[in-house]
Amino acid sequence: MRTPEYDKAGEGPKARQATAGRAPATHPEPRRSLPQQLAQLQRSAGNAAVTRALGRTDHPLHRGHRPAPATTPAVQRAPAAPANPQEMLSTGYWERAAGVTKPDGSADTDLKSKLLDLDSKKQANPKAKGKKGAKQEKASPGRTKDAIITETGPALLKQLSEKPQNSGRMELFRSMSVEEAEGLLTYWGKSEERQKLTDYIASGQGTGGEFNKRHQSMVFGSHLGDQEQADTYYARKGPAYEVQVKFTLKPGAHEELFKPDYTALAQGYDSSLIRHAHKGEKNSHPNAEQSEGALSGYVGLKPEQHGPFSLGMAVNKKDRKSPTPSHLLFQLFVENVSLVKGKTKEIEEHLKAISAPPAPAPAPAPQQSAAPAA
Numbered sequence: 001m002r003t004p005e006y007d008k009a010g011e012g013p014k015a016r017q018a019t020a021g022r023a024p025a026t027h028p029e030p031r032r033s034l035p036q037q038l039a040q041l042q043r044s045a046g047n048a049a050v051t052r053a054l055g056r057t058d059h060p061l062h063r064g065h066r067p068a069p070a071t072t073p074a075v076q077r078a079p080a081a082p083a084n085p086q087e088m089l090s091t092g093y094w095e096r097a098a099g100v101t102k103p104d105g106s107a108d109t110d111l112k113s114k115l116l117d118l119d120s121k122k123q124a125n126p127k128a129k130g131k132k133g134a135k136q137e138k139a140s141p142g143r144t145k146d147a148i149i150t151e152t153g154p155a156l157l158k159q160l161s162e163k164p165q166n167s168g169r170m171e172l173f174r175s176m177s178v179e180e181a182e183g184l185l186t187y188w189g190k191s192e193e194r195q196k197l198t199d200y201i202a203s204g205q206g207t208g209g210e211f212n213k214r215h216q217s218m219v220f221g222s223h224l225g226d227q228e229q230a231d232t233y234y235a236r237k238g239p240a241y242e243v244q245v246k247f248t249l250k251p252g253a254h255e256e257l258f259k260p261d262y263t264a265l266a267q268g269y270d271s272s273l274i275r276h277a278h279k280g281e282k283n284s285h286p287n288a289e290q291s292e293g294a295l296s297g298y299v300g301l302k303p304e305q306h307g308p309f310s311l312g313m314a315v316n317k318k319d320r321k322s323p324t325p326s327h328l329l330f331q332l333f334v335e336n337v338s339l340v341k342g343k344t345k346e347i348e349e350h351l352k353a354i355s356a357p358p359a360p361a362p363a364p365a366p367q368q369s370a371a372p373a374a
Helices: 013-018 034-045 047-055 085-087 091-096 109-116 144-161 178-188 191-201 208-214 225-236 268-278 325-331 347-355
Strands: 171-176 243-249 262-266 299-303 309-312 334-342
Touching: 013 347, 085 091, 085 309, 091 109, 091 268, 109 268, 144 191, 144 208, 144 309, 144 325, 171 178, 171 225, 178 334, 191 208, 191 325, 225 243, 262 268, 299 325, 325 334, 334 347
Parallel strands: 262 299
Antiparallel strands: 171 243, 243 334, 299 309
16 A cells, blocks of 8 residues: 655645545646745644654655754863952852852752751851861872972963963962061062973973972962952051062963862862862862861862951971972962052062062163274
């Protein structure tokens, strides 16, 4: 038995039966457009027939209109960096990145409750200190200077060199003593020495021992954060808060800074958000030491009363003026260090003179040619 087929106008067997007995047309009908075919088919056989016809991939109505292939759900990746890098220093950004705040602005209250007290850990709320049942995880093993010089550093420098110049630059601030600022700004003014350090690490061929003989990284106290947080400390009285300095990161450096390869996290809500936002990464964030939020060879992150969190460097407890592996790693992220303000005019003028680039050596005076002999 011959299987009924649709004719060129898209009419099926029922349509043919309905027109049985009519005189055949003396001239063939002109070919209709696709919308005309659909309209005629719908009038003749109803919506169900149209649906069945479009479901057939071999039908003329379907040719050129195949359904899009099914897509595989994407694996969660690290969150996209915001247009303004400073947003990454806020809890709100990490709530969006972790999915606590949904794209429509509503809150995932279940996820937020889970992250607020994940595995019975402390919240990032200073009032939660001493909370019964709160567990404190031990700090993870740190990273050595050799590992930064041979592995972590070269990889980071390569990543940063590939960032577009318009990627945005994060700014971090620290209030400090005049003495600390003198040492930091004096070091940063030696651009040739800094470049040699960077080139040495970029080669990936160095060692910690050789590095110590030939180079030295910058050094400063432990914590830094956004300017609002730094201003809170700057407003305090005492010699430890007489100067404020700004660290400008390299273009796109903020896109790498909070990843597990570079940042260690102390317990807290913001840390839980950052962990959750990066759960698609190959590695997980190491645990920072809880009290100061630091871990050797990493940039540490800890909850703060003034602002959501601060970034911290592991310091040499025996000699706080000695740089550590954390200082070395952080320096690779930094493009510039500059003075923001000092509490007196004398302090500002003194530090500006230190941070100003050295004046070029004066050109030698032209030598006068000897007068010709008479």
